Amino acid sequence: MTTLITGSAGFIGSALCLRLLERGDIVIGLDNHNDYYDPALKEARLARHLSHPNYTHVRLDLANRVGVEQLFAKYKPKKVVNLAAQAGVRYSIANPLAYIDSNILGFANILEGCRHHSIKHLVYASSSSVYGANKTMPFSVNHNVDHPLSLYAASKKSNELMAHTYSHLYGLPTTGLRFFTVYGPWGRPDMAPFKFAKSILKNETIKIFNYGNHRRDFTFIDDIVEGVIRVLDKPAKNNPDWDAYYPDPATSTAPWRLYNIGGHSLTELMEFIGAMESALGIEAKKEFLPMQPGDVPDTYADVENLVTDFNYQPTTKIETGVHKFVDWYKDFYGY
Known part of the structure; x- marks a missing residue:
């Protein structure tokens, strides 16, 4: 069965391609290779699976x-x-x-492709950012998420709503995964772990926002990919017990589901x-600053539904994951 993975030169996408190819799947990868961050890193990720006989890149x-x-x-493709x-x-x-352009129009194009080509399951990336102004911890997919604090968050919430419409109207099984602070080897340069490692190794001061009073549900890349594959292999189904008078925000009478995926x-x-x-074996120079606009102080995932439905159990401890990231970073950048 052929699977289309968009963002296949990205952090999660490339890692997912590798895992699916290792188990014998046929994979079509799509990526626009934009310059939001260093395109050379995207090319290096892609090189890991570009020559695989079961992989095609677009x-x-x-x-x-x-x-x-x-x-x-x-x-x-039959899965996306x-x-x-x-x-x-x-x-x-x-x-x-x-x-x-990317998150709304682009996602609409994917939904249309799925609609017209009998896709058996669409799994798509949402984000912990959708929780926005919510304060109740841990964040649960059963909570209301109508107060995003950035357009990025609003676009991801929009994806969830758009997917529900297609699931309802066309019977397309869709599952949205709200990712929580993914990190690890081959990660994104715009994220904190990458910035910290770069600055510390260059003996530069790291910027610590909200005066260090942030808490995050850091999730190692291998645990994320394991969860995505488990979800992909089990298409979303309708919830026969869904009650319109007491609506569950994470399920529906349509084949549509939402899950948190975090540590x-x-x-x-x-x-x-x-x-x-x-x-790194180096003490960082630190500058403490106020919280940035659009940011939230804490993220913490309630993954009970994912555990119940897919036996999802993230296993990588922070110390282990950080060491693996640092080892990769030093090797990749020649430290």
């Missing part, structure tokens, strides 16, 4: 409606994992239209920085 922007239509018609998106909370404040543990930012200092 350089295409999701906003290209005709191109996406032609891709579905040519390769006839949509990971391509314009990422980043802070970037969305200065560049909002990039999120409309289900709360780590203080300063603890994470300490693990990185230990792995």
